[in-house]
Amino acid sequence: MGDALVPLLLTLKVASVATVLALCAGVVAGLALARLRFPGRDVLDALLLLPMVLPPTVLGYYLLVLLGSRGTLGAWLDRTLGLRLVFTWQGAAIAAAVVAFPLVFKAARTAFESIDADLEKAARSLGYPEWAVLLRVTLPLAWRGIAAGAMLAFARAMGEFGATLMIAGNIPGRTQTISIAIYEAVHAGRDDLANLLVLLASVVCIALLVAAAAIVRRGHLAVVPV
Amino acid sequence: MTTRIRVALSAALVAALAWLPPPSAHSAEIVVSAASSLADALEALRPAFFARHPQDAVVFNLAASDVLLAQIDRGAPVDVFASADEATMDRADRAHRLAPGTRRIVATNRLVIVVPKGAAAVGSVDALLDATVRRVAVGSPATVPAGRYARGVLEASGAWQALQPKLVLAQNVRQVLDYVARGEVDAGFVYATDAALMPDRVVVTADAPGVVPIRYSIAVVADSRHKALAAAFVDLVDGPEGRAALGRLGFGRP
Numbered sequence: 001m002g003d004a005l006v007p008l009l010l011t012l013k014v015a016s017v018a019t020v021l022a023l024c025a026g027v028v029a030g031l032a033l034a035r036l037r038f039p040g041r042d043v044l045d046a047l048l049l050l051p052m053v054l055p056p057t058v059l060g061y062y063l064l065v066l067l068g069s070r071g072t073l074g075a076w077l078d079r080t081l082g083l084r085l086v087f088t089w090q091g092a093a094i095a096a097a098v099v100a101f102p103l104v105f106k107a108a109r110t111a112f113e114s115i116d117a118d119l120e121k122a123a124r125s126l127g128y129p130e131w132a133v134l135l136r137v138t139l140p141l142a143w144r145g146i147a148a149g150a151m152l153a154f155a156r157a158m159g160e161f162g163a164t165l166m167i168a169g170n171i172p173g174r175t176q177t178i179s180i181a182i183y184e185a186v187h188a189g190r191d192d193l194a195n196l197l198v199l200l201a202s203v204v205c206i207a208l209l210v211a212a213a214a215i216v217r218r219g220h221l222a223v224v225p226v
Numbered sequence: 227m228t229t230r231i232r233v234a235l236s237a238a239l240v241a242a243l244a245w246l247p248p249p250s251a252h253s254a255e256i257v258v259s260a261a262s263s264l265a266d267a268l269e270a271l272r273p274a275f276f277a278r279h280p281q282d283a284v285v286f287n288l289a290a291s292d293v294l295l296a297q298i299d300r301g302a303p304v305d306v307f308a309s310a311d312e313a314t315m316d317r318a319d320r321a322h323r324l325a326p327g328t329r330r331i332v333a334t335n336r337l338v339i340v341v342p343k344g345a346a347a348v349g350s351v352d353a354l355l356d357a358t359v360r361r362v363a364v365g366s367p368a369t370v371p372a373g374r375y376a377r378g379v380l381e382a383s384g385a386w387q388a389l390q391p392k393l394v395l396a397q398n399v400r401q402v403l404d405y406v407a408r409g410e411v412d413a414g415f416v417y418a419t420d421a422a423l424m425p426d427r428v429v430v431t432a433d434a435p436g437v438v439p440i441r442y443s444i445a446v447v448a449d450s451r452h453k454a455l456a457a458a459f460v461d462l463v464d465g466p467e468g469r470a471a472l473g474r475l476g477f478g479r480p
Contacts, residue, residue, distance in 0.1 A: 070409045086410045087361065087394050169405075170366065170395050187293045188368040 004196045006173055007181035011201075014089055014164075014177055015157040018096035022104045022153050025097075027146060030108025031138075045109075052102035056162025063095055063167050085167070092168035092175050096160045100153035107149020111142035144215055151212035155205050254452045255283040256459060257303060259294040261310035261371065262398040263335070263417050264442065268308075268463075270471040275462055282455055290398040292369040298323050298447060305456040308332075308444040308463070310399075311371035315443045328446040328457060330464045334478035335440040336418040337375050339432040342409040347431040351383045354392075354413060363394045363405040363414035371440075372399035376415035378436040403428065419476040441480060 033045055051059055067074040067085045077083040085091035115138060123137045124130075161179040168175035170184060178201050185194035260268055265288050275284055287294065291309040295318050298304050307324070309315045312331075318324050341348055348354060354362055365373030373395070380386040396402040399416055406414040407427040417440070421430045444463055446456040462468055469479065 064408075068408060068410060084360075170397065171393070172395070184366065184368065187290075187296050189292070189296055189299070 001196075003193055004181075004200060007176050007178045007197065008200050008204075010089065010173070010176065011158055011178040014092045014096055015154050017090075017093040018100055018157040018160075019104075019150055019154045021093065021097035022100040022157070023146075023150055026101055026104025026149070026153070027108045029105045030110075030146075031112055031134075033105075034109045034112035048105050049102045051098050052106075056099065056160065057166065059098060060095065060163035060166030063091075063098065063163060067091065067094070067167065087169045087171060087175060089168065089175055092164045092177060095163040095167045096157035099160050099163060100157040103153040103156055104146070104149045107152070108142070108146050111145025111149075112138065114145070115141045144218070148212045148216045151208050151215070155208045158201070158204065253281045253283075254455055255285060256305040256450075256452050256455050257285045257287055258306040258308065258459060259287045259289070259297065259302070259304045259447075260306075260308035260444075261291045261294070261442065262288050262400045263310055263372070263420055264288070264308055265400070266423065267333075267419075267468075267472045267475050267477065270474070271462060271468060274467045275459060278462070279455065279458065284459060288398075290365065290370040292371075293398075295323070301449075303449075303451070304447050305450040305452050306444065306459050307447050308442060309371070310335075310440070310442055311374065311438075312441055312443060313374070314371060315445065318445070323448050325446040325448050325450065325453060325456075328460060329443055330445070330460060331441050331443045331480040332464050332468065333442040333472045334480055335442065335476075336478070337372070337379065337415055337434040337436060337440065338418045338421055338430045339413055339434055340403070340406050340416055340421045340428040341413050341431050342406055342411075343427050343429055345409065345412060345429075347429070348413045350432050351379060351385060351434060353432075354380075355385055355388055359412045360392060361394050361411040361413075362389060362392050363396055363402045363411040365399050365402055365415070366395040366397065370396070370398055372402065372415065372417060375436055375438065375440060376434065378438055379415070379434045382437060422476050442477070 029048055033041060064086070065071050067077070069075065069078055069084060069086060074085060077085065085094065119141070120133050120137055123133045128136065159179055160177070161183070164175070164177055165180055170176050170180050176184070178197055182194050182197045182201070185191070185197060258268065265286070268286055272284065287304065291311060291314040294307060295309070295314055298307060298318070299321065307318060309318070315329065319329070339348055339351070346358060348359060353359070364376040365371070367373040367377045377386060380389060394405060394411055396405060399420055402414045403416050403420045403424065405411045406416070407424050415434060418430065421428055444460050446453055446460055450456045473479070
């Protein structure tokens with residue numbers, strides 16, 4: 001049982017950090033693209049959705065080239081901060097955040113765009129400064145859509161395999177997430193462990209989807225942005 | 227289109243198909259599942275195989291030996307199995323996956339410690355315990371023979387437990403080589419034959435001799451549908467051309 005708990009707990013840790021990162025970036029990007037108009041907005045939108053459609057190993061390779069010890073960004077990080085991301089759970093979290101980001105971004109943008117602009121105008125006409133409009137009107141109205149997107153992002157981050165394997169490797173206890181643990185268990189002939197891991201992962205993902213649907217239903221949103 | 231034209235076209239199509247050459251009675255394709263470290267040697271034998279069997283084809287399926295056996299156990303359509311350690315071949319034998327009497331030992335190898343080109347040399351197994359060595363790559367002992375050989379060497383010198391925090395496990399020995407070549411780890415355990423493939427990116431700095439001799443064996447798989455052709459491939463690897471190809475790449479004679 002311990003063999004199954006370690007990867008599960010590690011996966012939950014990595015997925016949580018990844019979701020927080022994706023949330024921060026996704027909400028900011030979603031707000032920017034929902035509210036601002038500028039040339040090339042649609043191109044930027046497509047670029048930001050790219051991690052959702054690119055094969056995970058392609059993403060993993062880009063990240064490796066960028067963040068590897070001899071990579072563009074990675075070498076600088078190693079020199080100045082002594083930070084190595086390859087083969088660490090932080091690297092795994094970054095890989096998972098990159099694949100989860102489009103889910104949050106898309107949900108956030110749709111949520112912000114579906115807010116009745118009149119409500120925000122009313123708040124402004126009543127004297128609210130912009131930051132108060134954002135905090136008191138916009139975000140409370142958009143939070144359900146964003147939360148549903150965050151849950152999908154968490155599920156995606158939990159299941160991330162290709163990019164994680166390339167960046168973080170397969171180190172039990174440190175970077176062996178549940179998907180990688182299942183892969184290893186199957187190949188080592190340990191079907192009993194594989195079955196348990198698959199069951200745990202499935203239960204968590206189903207619970208997340210049910211919760212996301214419940215949140216959306218209560219908010220009467222017509223469509224879950226995917 | 228009128229019915230008559232349609233019928234005429236269909237008849238013409240069928241007649242045309244009947245003119246196509248029938249598939250040759252001799253053309254077959256065998257799948258050879260082989261340990262990753264044998265990749266280059268087997269590829270070098272492809273022309274010799276083609277010369278002897280011009281109608282047939284051979285497909286190489288390369289991975290860690292345990293992974294390959296797991297595939298065969300699950301019914302993968304494999305004709306020949308070549309393993310990097312005897313233990314995995316013995317397991318295959320016990321599970322009745324091998325055609326009786328076809329097993330041969332074809333090569334030996336040496337385990338070495340490599341470092342990235344330009345990095346500090348690691349002169350011995352004990353030097354891996356230095357604080358300057360932050361990460362060491364080995365094959366995952368659960369699935370990779372090279373990882374088990376490395377563990378054997380490290381256990382013999384009492385360093386296995388101490389090195390645990392530094393170990394990075396790889397899926398096969400070529401991935402260990404890749405990690406070292408990329409500079410993502412400070413040292414790694416690979417076969418001498420693998421190190422010889424990248425002299426511009428990795429440097430051999432120490433031998434890692436163990437108690438268990440590194441022996442490669444090959445056999446025809448019991449459920450193979452092309453046993454004669456598979457046996458011919460095994461003979462090729464075990465024969466003069468095979469020994470020459472293996473020898474050129476640094477493998478030893480059994």
